[in-house]
Amino acid sequence: MGSLVLLDLMGGVALLLWGLHMVHSGILRAFGPDLRLLLAKALNNRFTAFAAGLGLTALLQSSTATALITSSFTAEGLVSLVPALAIMLGANVGTTLIVQVLSFDVAAVAPVLFILGLVAFRSGPRSRIKDIGRVAIGLGLMLLALHILLDTMAPAENAPGVRVFLSAITGDPVLCILIGAVVTWLVHSSVASVLLVMSLAYSQFISPYAAFALVLGANLGSAINPLMEGAHRDNPASYRLPLGNLVNRVVGILLVAPFLRPITEHIHAWQPDLAKATAQFHVVFNVATAILFIGFLDSMARLLKRLLPKRVQETDPSRPRYLDESALETPSLALADASREVLHMGDHVEVMLRKVMAAMMTNDRALVDQVSRMDNNVDSLNEAIKLYVTKLTRGSLDEREGQRAMEIVAFAINLEHIGDIIDKNLSELATKKIKRRLQFSSEGAEELSAFHKRTIDSLRAGFGVFMSGDVTEARKLLAEKAALRTAELAATERHLDRLREGRPETIETTSLHLDVLRDLRRIHSHICSVAYPVLDATGETAADRASAAVAAELPAPAPGRS
Template identity: 45%
Template sequence: MKHLLNLLAAIALLVWGTHLVRTGILRVFGASLRHVLSRSISNRFNATLSGVGVTALVQSSTATALIVSSFVGQGLITLPLALAVMLGADIGTSLMAVVFSFDLSWLSPLFIFAGVVLFISRQSTNVGRIGRILIGLGLMLLALRLVTDSTGVLTSHPAVKALLGTLSSDLLLEITVGAVLAVVSYSSLAIVLLTATLAASNVIPLDVALGLVLGANLGSGLLAVLTTAKSAVEVRQVPLGNLVFKLLGVAMAAPLVGLWLRHVRPYLGDIATTVVLFHLIFNLLVGLVFIGWTQVVARWVEKLLPRPVKGAKAGGRPHHLDSSALATPSLAISCAAREALHQADVVESMLLGMLEVIRKNDLKLAEDLRKMDDTVDELYSAIKYYLTKISREALGEEESRRWTDIISFTINMEQIGDIVERVLIDIEDKKIKPGRSFSEAGMAEICELHQRLIDNLRLSMSVFLNGSVRDAQKLLEEKARFRDLERAYATTHLGRLSDRTMQSMETSSLHIDLISDLKRINSHICSIAYPILDSAGALAPNRLRQSVLLDDVSR
């Protein structure tokens, strides 16, 4: 029992080490890998080569599938090119299996020691994350040696020898077991390495090992399909197409396993080498055979998963919170930012409609605008929940600031939506239903403040998108001007009351509340500038190091 537990622990360590390497590389080089992929995909052959290179580094064809799927979802590359990348990705992960099949156990202590030192000393930096990668590599190499040692002890036991002697090959069962193991472990690479080690230790026969390898390949394709199951159709098409390649490849290779054992096996080295080379050659042949079929398979996939007709989605727009992008934090941050801008677009529509309600006393429009606040709230909740699923420790300093900026931006937009909803209710109760109207001068003041509000909202969206310090400073200057206007218009309104202007007297309460609410909305809009200025070092304890804000304080 002790030796069996040792074997299970070694297998778990191998899977965990693979996870550390994959996530660590994505955290450090995720943005660069996405840049390489997006720049190098000009034709099918370049796409395949880029898939080989990126996946050899990431050590996971599933991770590459998620990155490429997000590209297709954003319309950056076409589906046939994405499928060509995936053919290369499968070759890349099989190349890493060949590398790890060599006896590199002597590197394990060095990698673990160096990795721990780097990780502990610089944990929140890229240096620390590289240390995490080294720890993962060291654990993988250590786990492979532990698997060999544990299986050696187990197979020497008479009972285990008798059990192994009763095993018979059932190719379909082996493929199924290999696929299940790859899905459960979230790594076909780990399962292929484990299979090669077990075969080399005579725990499983060579023909069984080859069946498990075919199953692991199939499982990696199935894993990507399951991971993107809740994503947009465009995102799900890439893993499905890759799974089609794997199904066809396994269907063609399965009957040839016997020929491989009879005619190719004698020319290869040890058993472990035979297993990993079978894995590599399988993926090479699949890539060579199907590189010319990417267009055909893309058409099949589009028939199986047709893209929705434009406007079929809620609001007739794409949703940017792509769950498959969460594996690459920098990409997920970009998705959240795009959705936050859509939230701001909805808020802008509410503000524009609010003035129409005031002018035309349109109760139906007021009701529609108040319903839009529910959309703003739903977007805020969705963005917030999406951001919480991004690992904060996976973010660099700049990405962490961006994470905070997005949260701040969406909170401000949600609060603006709430204020607009309350304003609309007041307009209905105090103006439209009683049949009152603002004076001509009062209406002109409201229109002036409203136009400045819209301009400031659009400027704040630009600040959020581009992070321009100059625009952020301008936004805070507008905050001071807006406050001065609000005070001035409150004074002129009191003057109209002194002159006994009937319309002003009837709408006095609403008028004062309205311009005060517009100022509050403007404050939420302008607060978007603070994180940008703070990051640039342009904020002092008394806010801006600018004369205009010194004037602001003096007023």
């Protein structure tokens, strides 16, 4: 009998965790950018920050998720430590609300949530409606899991072995706190662990005293996860927020633990239903600690800054700036971060392109060396972007998000190819010119500079098309590709004319001149690749694009002529 009880218990907990995951992921996918923007705007003072943390965590059902989002803000310097700590106090209260709601008998709502969720998920015309359906299904699974834990689990008298085992491991309050902390850390959810404690108390497997001690442990365990996942070892300052939250929990537990038995007796006398009493103790503990600490956040922030100073270090140009791991659960945020990182990578490529031409024209060997080092940075950023997007695509993405992920990877690869052309081709041409002490003719130098400027302008236009998806700008970019091809042919013809004239500078640099034109055109082709997905999305065929390119090359009709 004991084995069946344990099996029911594990099955119910597994179903509860999966329901929590669906609620959490559905809310993030549907409202992630809005929630993050709301959180960023609610930081004027500690009280609005507290309210924002409470509301956000009540929706997400995860104080860990709130902590990771807030930690990313503080790591980027967007949020000061005092409002961030206030957010976490609100998050600790917010995570108790769903427990309080589910302490009432609402299991009959589960079938309604399943039906509504399935209809929304299967027939939702937009992604947000589908995600709201996911949330409804997740809530239904949570209620169904509670039904398993509270109603179908065998009474304690029919499973004496389980009762003896649980009584043995929950006899000591300190051990209960440790067990609650470990279980919460393992399942990454104080909601799940507190609901499990409620079901055990309701079925009389554990005493009210042990239930309250386990709740204290659950509060401790939920503060450990952000400390281990949200901090970066190379930056001690990233530990400030999660450590401050952990200190709040530890101090609260130390203040309550000595008086836990009289507190238990008082609450149990006031609320005989052990499940509701457990939920109410969970709420009271977090509200009391929030009231206690919200006035001391300034002192705590100063202490944390003194203990964990921000490490002053030079920025490594090969390391990504915007790839936030905590955003991976919200595809829209993660895709925006990856797009920003591609632009960061593009900035490196643009600088390389400017420097290599400057080296070509001024015979500056130091600039060539700088370009080579920057290409290594571009390669590193490209690998980081591809790895980040790969992690993102392991989850469930809708068609639009999947397409955007592929566009990001494709443009990053094209930028990396541009970097290789600059480093492997143009830099070698510049080195050859420097070693041989060659000089372009004035006309040739002017042609190459103009061609280079058009390439730079197209690169910046390509960045705009990549971020905006503007169809008109994409067409202009492809029209410029055709026009640049014509300009290359004209420049080549003028170069051959100078060769026929027998100009010494032109004869000495003829291969260099033509190779630079060729490589710049190849770079331009990689830039223009960003326009194709934009036009494909409008249904324009390759033939349509070719016709538009030809039309762009035709001269405008003279006034008065058709």
